[in-house]
Amino acid sequence: TSEQACSDQEKASRALSPIIPKTRRMAPALRISSCSFLVALFAWAGVADASYGFLTRMNRDLLAQQLLTELTALLGHGTSHERLAQIEDVLRPMYMALPKKKDGGIDQGMARYALNRYFLAHRGWHISGIAYDGQRWNGSSSTPLLKSKMPSFIIELLEEHVAHKPLGLGELAVLAATVEDLVHSEAMELLTMAYEAHNLSMQEALQNEVQEDLVIRTFMLFYTMPWTQQFRNKSAALHKELKDAHRNNPDWDAIMLWVGDLKGAIKYQGRAEDNPFSKRSAYFGTYPLMSHLVEQVVNGFGTYQDIQCRQLKNVMLDLEGLDRDDGRVQLTNFYSPYMQGIHEYFVERPEYLRNLGSLDETDPKRPSVIVPNFLYGRSFCISTESGIQSFCCVDQCNTLMETLERSISHPVASPSLIAELVESLPSDTVAAPR
Numbered sequence: 075t076s077e078q079a080c081s082d083q084e085k086a087s088r089a090l091s092p093i094i095p096k097t098r099r100m101a102p103a104l105r106i107s108s109c110s111f112l113v114a115l116f117a118w119a120g121v122a123d124a125s126y127g128f129l130t131r132m133n134r135d136l137l138a139q140q141l142l143t144e145l146t147a148l149l150g151h152g153t154s155h156e157r158l159a160q161i162e163d164v165l166r167p168m169y170m171a172l173p174k175k176k177d178g179g180i181d182q183g184m185a186r187y188a189l190n191r192y193f194l195a196h197r198g199w200h201i202s203g204i205a206y207d208g209q210r211w212n213g214s215s216s217t218p219l220l221k222s223k224m225p226s227f228i229i230e231l232l233e234e235h236v237a238h239k240p241l242g243l244g245e246l247a248v249l250a251a252t253v254e255d256l257v258h259s260e261a262m263e264l265l266t267m268a269y270e271a272h273n274l275s276m277q278e279a280l281q282n283e284v285q286e287d288l289v290i291r292t293f294m295l296f297y298t299m300p301w302t303q304q305f306r307n308k309s310a311a312l313h314k315e316l317k318d319a320h321r322n323n324p325d326w327d328a329i330m331l332w333v334g335d336l337k338g339a340i341k342y343q344g345r346a347e348d349n350p351f352s353k354r355s356a357y358f359g360t361y362p363l364m365s366h367l368v369e370q371v372v373n374g375f376g377t378y379q380d381i382q383c384r385q386l387k388n389v390m391l392d393l394e395g396l397d398r399d400d401g402r403v404q405l406t407n408f409y410s411p412y413m414q415g416i417h418e419y420f421v422e423r424p425e426y427l428r429n430l431g432s433l434d435e436t437d438p439k440r441p442s443v444i445v446p447n448f449l450y451g452r453s454f455c456i457s458t459e460s461g462i463q464s465f466c467c468v469d470q471c472n473t474l475m476e477t478l479e480r481s482i483s484h485p486v487a488s489p490s491l492i493a494e495l496v497e498s499l500p501s502d503t504v505a506a507p508r
Contacts, residue, residue, distance in 0.1 A: 161247040165192060169243045171479035179241040185249060192250055195472035198376020200455050200464040201253060254373075257463050261297070261372045265365060268292040271306040280359035290358070293368060294333060295319055297375075298326075300458070325382075332378050336370055376465045379456065383449055383467035384502075386419065390445050391503065401503070402434055402442040422453065446471060474499055 168191060172184050180188070186204050193199040268289050269276050280286050295316055296303050305311040320326040341357055358364045393407040408420050424441070427433040432447035446469075455464040481495050500506040 158244070158247045158251055161250050162243055164196060165246055165250065166243060167476055167480040167483065168192070169246060170483040171485055173485045180246070181241070185241060185246060188246060189250055189253065191469075191472055191475075193253070194466060194469050195476070197373060198380055198465050198468045199257070200452070200466045201257075202462055202464075204253070257372060258369050260458065260462060261293075261368050262365060264296045264303075265289075265293050265368050267296060267303065267306050269361075271309075271312055276361040280364075286358050286364075289364060290333065290337075290367070291316055291319075291330065294329065294371070297371075297458075298329060299323055329378070333371060336374060337367065340367060340370060377468060379465050380468040383454060386454075387445065387449055387502075389417075389419070390443075390448070394445075401445045403445060405433075405441045405443060408443045422448075426453075470502065474501060 165188065168188055169180070172180050172188060175181055189204050190201070193201050193204070266276070271292055272285075272288060274280065274285060274289065280289065292312070296306075299315075299319070299322060302312070302315045305315055315322070323329075337358070358367050389411075390403055390408075391401075393403045393410065394401075395404055395407065405424070411417050412419065412421050422430075424433060427443060427448070428435075430447065430451045430453065432444045432451060434442045434444050449467050450469045450471075452464075452466070455466040457464045477499060478492070478495055482491070497508050498506050499508065
């Protein structure tokens, strides 16, 4: 359970090895606070979901108070402040360009819109309860409070409790950090499961690189192939799954190569803080360092997956007729590779493409597929088991929008200025000036 996993993480963090620098000990402490808070959220959510009337209102008010207390603490100092400052820097151009209320802040709809763009562009995450799913951005949901609805619930609670204050850039950064912690807490449960599957203690350092590699590979197995979690208490079956991972997932070797590169990057970044006299046999042997690696895996896995999206985009653009360069592929060309047995992509029926918003029927005799609408639709998202988060293709249009927002820094601009800025924007497929 989430509560048990957080308890185990807290015990492990208390057993920090003296070789770990002080600056790196602060992050696990923040994770413990966030993790405990998320467990409380889930607990209260279960009560609120089963209750009605005054009891539900009371639970919601208590939860709102706890939310404000925790988020205020996160804004306080140290590592959390640095993290929030980094998120604010990323969000600032978009926030400056968003329409504001009379109090100078943004409403819940704009907050959801901004967070959705942030997570899709910089994490490749589609977050349930935040992302657009056919409803208005400011639409409220009466859906029972499940885990997948928690991000939306957090926004609603914060907006209610700070109703007398503008929902500003700082609050938006806190919301982003809170949702990230929610996603990270799911990953920590899988990491705990990986340790327990091999009877390894989180309170003690791993003995060697073999054990380190075993934990990492097991986590990635559970993370990328969730059905393998059923073997966590069956040692022989689990080792067979690890041995056959490359057969069950054709991208397994490439994924583990990417994880290896990520490990190297973390080691390089931390070289100034490492104790040169330490004799660690496994760099990520302690639980805090292993959990840091897992967080970086989760943060970067969406952008790794986006490599395939870009390859698919190139395949689609190769199908574009010589007589057009508008990012559309004629429907007959779209189906051609599959019909010729070249590959098994692009088999979606016209009805599905129409519902996805990627079918251009301006000319009924020559319908075409709109490439960005097709690639950035949910059909190419990879769902996680919890349902909170999916990995989707990174919308490259967001990069162009951020450049415009950084240049304008205001919700309103003249058409001539926008046209001038757009003309100077290069992209993967169009050189500047346009």
